[in-house]
Amino acid sequence: MKEAKQQFNVYLTPETVKKMKHRSIDEQLSLSDLVEKIFNAYLVNTSEERLPQSAPPIEQSEETLRLQPMLHVEDMGRALDFYSKLGATIVHGSRDGDWALLRIGQTELGLLAHPANPDQNEGRVELNFEYGASLEELEKKLRAAGITIARPTGDEGFGYQLQLEDPDDMLVKINQLDPELYN
Structure with a gap:
């Protein structure tokens, strides 16, 4: 059974909307599915950042x-x-x-x-x-x-x-x- 969806209104710049539409086409996803995927990835990544790390992050420069x-x-x-x-x-x-x-x-x-x-x-x-x-x-x-x-x-x-x-x-x-x- 497919999970129920709910509308979530956000306001973005026209340029961001255009880029998101292009990205959804490139990834062959509906705009809703792409935004959900991005939100879920963000939530996972930000929760991981709060966990203690065993080693300090590696400093990276352009070189x-x-x-x-x-x-x-x-x-x-x-x-x-x-x-x-x-x-x-x-x-x-x-x-x-x-x-x-x-x-x-x-x-x-x-x-x-x-x-x-x-x-x-x-x-x-x-x-x-x-x-x-x-x-x-x-x-x-x-x-x-x-x-x-x-x-x-x-x-x-x-x-x-x-x-x-x-x-x-x-x-x-x-x-x-x-x-x-x-x-």
Whole structure:
């Protein structure tokens, strides 16, 4: 039996309403379902913040690399359904629905609805990092340190990307995301 719903009126700026409508379309949810999902995630996150933590939060600056593994999936809808049942919420997603960045607790996971490219040493799971500062400057530092650059910093549909090879020839991607390009 479906849970009863109740109307809840709020007043938002026109820009926020427009963004919420776009987001609901992108996530293929009704506006009511999206708002409920966001409210529930907020309530869970704020209650978690009140719990004592065993370790202090890690200080992050723009120059901090943040791990964002990327999982290649065959069916984005099924994958989103699966991970949402594990408690994931969508942080970002592309308008065409082929990419989504999820948050599960303090962890982020990218889903990509494209097969891995073995010619670029991609596996089903990619090792990706997000970087907030200049990738060109980071690339210079890494070159000087003797790191193998698989592909120099390049303009991508989501921002910029630098590709490295680890000592075992695994591809490591460092992304500088620009939400204006994919939201």
